[in-house]
Amino acid sequence: MTPHNEADKDDYADTVLLPGDPQRAEWMAQTFLEAPRCINRRRGTLGFTGLFRGKSISIQATGIGVSSFLIYAHELLDHYGARTLIRTGTCGSLTARAKLRSLVISQSAQAESAQSGQVFGLYGPAGPDPALLASSRAKAVEFGIDHHVGLTVCSDIFYHPDGRARFADARAQGALAVDMETSALYGISEHFGARALSMCVVVDNIETGEQTDYSERQALFTDMSRLALAVAAES
């Protein structure tokens, strides 16, 4: 038990999938895990453990943004002993190439600003686990998932007064998409000697303004959930 999590120490599996949205955590657990158990309801930030292909896997929501994310990730790594964290998130596309509903796998994540840099600087720059990244690439091809692998940006601010203009430099460096947790995931995982990978479905395009509707989101997560679980099952 922690201030933010009512689960017992052995309730979590070694491998934990991390969606931001608690409803996504619940849907993923109920749709894909065998015998899912809800192990955390504190603050509505739901956590589940169940079986996938005979292996115990947990799914824990992390909320929005680095501050919230780092609380759940820290407690999973430090208190619950998690060894592999796989973010199953959503992102905004920064390029027409990464189309709405496609999957972006983060090969490296850049903090958006000096302010974010201070937060992420606590842990220094880090990236995905090479084996998890390679496994996700191979399986995404095998499953026929429309996906992109590359640089992503991690922002602290969803509604920013400078809008999309602030991503000009990152876009020039080839950044594919923006989310609000991936740099923190990579940094804290390296700090605790754990393995990490982040994959996110494109739910809006920052460039064109196109967006998906929240009502179709569960369906959007099927490919990502299958991929993340397949990677997790072999991790």
Ligand SMILES: O=P(O)(O)O[C@H]1O[C@H](CO)[C@@H](O)[C@H]1O
């Ligand atoms: O859908 P999730 O996983 O929460 O991810 C994205 O959605 C939230 C913003 O709407 C941020 O947390 C961002 O990273």
Ligand SMILES: O=c1cc[nH]c(=O)[nH]1
């Ligand atoms: O535009 C978006 C969409 C999802 N998540 C973000 O952080 N930004």
